[in-house]
Amino acid sequence: MKNLNKEERQEKLAQLLADDPFLTDKKLADKFGVSIQTIRLDRRELEIPEARKRIKSVARQTYSKVKSVQSREIIGELVEIELNKFGSSVLETTADMVLEKAEIVRGHHIFAQANSLAVAIIDTDVAVTGSANIRYQQPVSLGERLLATAEVQSIEDNKFTIEVTTKVNDKMIFQGEFVVFALEEEEIREGGR
Amino acid sequence: MKNLNKEERQEKLAQLLADDPFLTDKKLADKFGVSIQTIRLDRRELEIPEARKRIKSVARQTYSKVKSVQSREIIGELVEIELNKFGSSVLETTADMVLEKAEIVRGHHIFAQANSLAVAIIDTDVAVTGSANIRYQQPVSLGERLLATAEVQSIEDNKFTIEVTTKVNDKMIFQGEFVVFALEEEEIREGGR
DNA sequence: TTTAAATTAGTACCAGGTATTAATCGAGAA
DNA sequence: TTCTCGATTAATACCTGGTACTAATTTAAA
Incomplete structure (x- = not known):
């Protein structure tokens, strides 16, 4: 050359x-x-x-200890909550949440907000997610503000079904149905559900 | 010491x-x-x-192997990958991933590993998750090592269906079906799908 | 107490640099 | 034609994190 x-x-x-x-x-x-x-x-x-x-x-990039998802109990900021009924939270999207080659927010951040909200509105010490059925409607761009709303649909014993929808400027971008289980003290110590 | x-x-x-x-x-x-x-x-x-x-x-491991993929954006450590076919990653669970009141790993970390793996194995510049259908089989305790395996089930145009299963010591703890879309250059700039 | 293993020290050398100063080369302007 | 300036090359001292080797010293066990 x-x-x-x-x-x-x-x-x-x-x-x-x-x-x-x-x-x-x-x-x-x-x-x-x-x-x-x-x-x-x-x-x-x-x-x-x-x-x-x-x-x-x-x-370093591949080796760095993963902290791609924050460690706070609730991802985003809790706006309102009524235990066992509904709740909402807001998440500001930042540069560390987007894909390398496009300024699109990575799916698991949106999921994390929804999941942590679903778990948070349950009135119990410990709740774990059992399953989820989710759809991403629209990509989210860097800087957009995610508003997630969770609503309890049904309660059977310790099994809660929760609908979570996330919007950006009133436009729906994510929707999911979460099945969450409330764990009792004994179950926690046993480490099982 | x-x-x-x-x-x-x-x-x-x-x-x-x-x-x-x-x-x-x-x-x-x-x-x-x-x-x-x-x-x-x-x-x-x-x-x-x-x-x-x-x-x-x-x-070298992560660079030469999967240069074009956003493998460096993966949650956990990439173990092996064959583009558009399958891939696997491991994630060591740490204290910042567990629930406050119990040493159970929070669901969205498990999801994040699975989701990022599903997205990474697609041979395109940018891929976004369209929907997911997931089940958590067993709670994961602090310190356990998550092995996620993703396998492409079908490809239709830019729509990929990927099955991801996560195990701890050969015991299945998570399973999910992800629908992921590969975005083209123009779509990225437009910021939409 | 002697002996062997473990540890520490010291030296020469290496790759792949940084930082700095100085020399050389080539082309266009006076 | 000579001057000058940017680009390039050279040369030197120094750095980190080693290898490879020899030798001395310390520690523990027979």
């Missing part, structure tokens, strides 16, 4: 490193037929870190 | 490096209160490579 001017070379360089972060300056220098120093100047101008750091950050 | 004999130290060392390949010999030496040379002898006996090589191999 030769006869490239500075601009072309740097463009190509950025591209190459984007899809192969393992390339060292030496390899790049050979590839472009320039000196190592030139590659280093290029990287500096483009603010691209050295190979070891690039590799490390790739490794 | 001290008063460990050689055998205990090496055991612990292997464990530490297994779940954190980024630790340098210096950090390990401090941790165990021994010299760097001792750590190096240990690594040599255990045939564990240096930090940079460990990091590189972690980066």
Whole structure:
């Protein structure tokens, strides 16, 4: 690869490193037929870190302890609640919730809000989800505000059926039917349902 | 960490490096209160490579294998993948994933692992979940290791039906059918389906 | 107490850099 | 034609996180 001017070379360089972060300056220098120093100047101008750091950050991405879903008890902010009847919560969507290549909120964040709301409105110490039947109606974009509303449909012993709908600006984007079980103290200790 | 004999130290060392390949010999030496040379002898006996090589191999696993997929956006760790066919991932459950009053993993974490795996195995730039039908068979306790397996059942145009099952020690704890749509470039820009 | 194993120390060397200063090259302007 | 400036290359000192090897020292067991 030769006869490239500075601009072309740097463009190509950025591209190459984007899809192969393992390339060292030496390899790049050979590839472009320039000196190592030139590659280093290029990287500096483009603010691209050295190979070891690039590799490390790739490794970190997959290795980092998963915290993609927040750890709070209720995902979003509780707006209103009437135990065993209904409840609603609001979730502001942020950059860490969207897909890499599009600013669309990842499904499990929407699910998490709905699920945690369904579990929260049950009047018991511990409730677990048994099943769910969900539909995503519309993709949600970064920055949109999710309003989830949950309503208890039926109660049989410790089995609750809850309908959750989530809207953005009054437009329905998600709907789900959750079956949630209330656990009693003994069941919790036994670790079973 | 001290008063460990050689055998205990090496055991612990292997464990530490297994779940954190980024630790340098210096950090390990401090941790165990021994010299760097001792750590190096240990690594040599255990045939564990240096930090940079460990990091590189972690980066390689997830990078070269599934470059185009948003595999790095997966919840849990990708184990294997065959685009448009199947894939599996493992998720170690941690304290921040459990309910406040019981050490039971919250449903949406299990869902998130399954959902992100379902989306990741699709061979497209962007995929979004359309609907899901899920059942939680058994509660999962803190510390248990979730193995999710996804298998593509059918493909119609851009509509994929994927079956995901999650197990703990070979015991099924979650099952779900996901309908996922592959988005094309134009659709992404329009922000809709 | 002697001996062997375990540990620590020290040295030379390596890859893949950073950071800095200086030299050289090539093309267009005065 | 010479001057000048941006681009490129060279050279040097230093860094991290090692390998490989030799040697000394410490500890524990026979």
